């Protein structure tokens with residue numbers, strides 16, 4: 001075929017970090033602390049609910065309600081009404097999607113037009129930028145940066161937005177701002193006052209807030225997750241994104257949702273009904289049972305949302321200790337299940353690796369990660385992949401580890417310790 005085949009909207013977004021590095025890790029049978037998925041099963045109550053749904057007659061094997069299985073949207077509305085502090089209408093204010101990915105896609109496709117600007121806070125989950133581009137929008141970046149004068153940067157809490165720099169990014173063309181809390185890859189959990197700063201700018205400039213909260217239950221050391229939609233004046237202009245995959249350690253089920261005021265959600269539903277239309281019925285039923293159970297035990301020690309962060313807290317500290325012991329400098333995350341580490345001072349004494357100084361086509365961390373997979377059999381993710389092209393070079397000395405792992409973590413520790421012992 002001689003004529004141009006692909007549409008302009010996908011130009012420049014063909015490279016994808018997950019496709020490339022997941023394949024490389026598989027090719028080298030690397031221990032995978034890269035992609036964010038647990039190496040353990042979901043809790044038994046949702047597994048059993050899934051099995052039960054599959055054996056409950058024909059209806060669970062057929063289409064369900066397009067915008068969300070009734071049992072699921074009803075319990076999501078009931079559950080989050082209590083969190084957000086307002087009545088959420090299950091039939092109007094919720095769209096169930098194929099993972100949070102599709103909820104994000106519907107949001108950008110439904111709300112962003114050619115010429116609209118979308119502020120993205122860096123580091124960001126990499127899909128935001130291509131999704132803004134595919135919708136015809138322009139991404140405007142504002143980086144989280146280590147707070148001035150805070151001494152050694154040890155925690156994600158030390159990475160903050162400059163109020164002046166953030167305010168300067170808003171213009172008459174700004175349609176939306178995307179925030180992710182707890183943040184991937186940094187693990188920052190926005191404080192209420194930080195969210196209030198963002199909320200004031202959204203209200204002042206009449207801007208939509210897209211709040212990706214897929215790691216909402218994973219916070220540590222008493223850090224509290226705050227939903228920006230619960231702040232005054234924000235419900236009406238916020239789309240909150242959630243993920244059953246991250247909530248119930250069931251990333252392969254691909255059940256997610258967008259939640260917000262009906263006058264916004266109706267447009268996301270238009271995209272959904274003209275693309276995916278339905279999501280898996282039995283998986284939605286299982287997630288509904290899971291949320292009902294969590295609603296009944298909310299705030300108690302029986303709650304999975306209470307137990308999982310405790311389980312991961314130990315792994316988080318264990319990984320941080322391991323990284324420090326081999327000369328890396330971890331940034332302790334307040335939330336989520338990723339930890340970034342500074343590789344800029346890796347002592348050549350302990351760590352023998354070739355001179356992989358940046359070349360023009362690949363940042364340093366990309367080359368380091370690929371070398372680590374090929375030569376040490378350990379997969380991580382370069383943090384520059386979570387930055388815009390214009391800021392990428394400032395942040396190419398960090399790599400990301402995923403610690404939502406059981407056996408994989410031990411294997412990774414063994415590799416790191418052997419490596420640092422010069423083996």
Ligand SMILES: Cc1ncc(COP(=O)(O)O)c(CNOCC(=O)O)c1O
Nearest residue numbers: 035036099100101125184214243245256
């Ligand atoms: C912030 C964020 N939003 C959305 C999603 C997507 O969620 P879902 O799996 O429900 O589509 C993810 C999943 N990330 O997993 C890949 C990785 O970072 O290793 C995510 O991290």
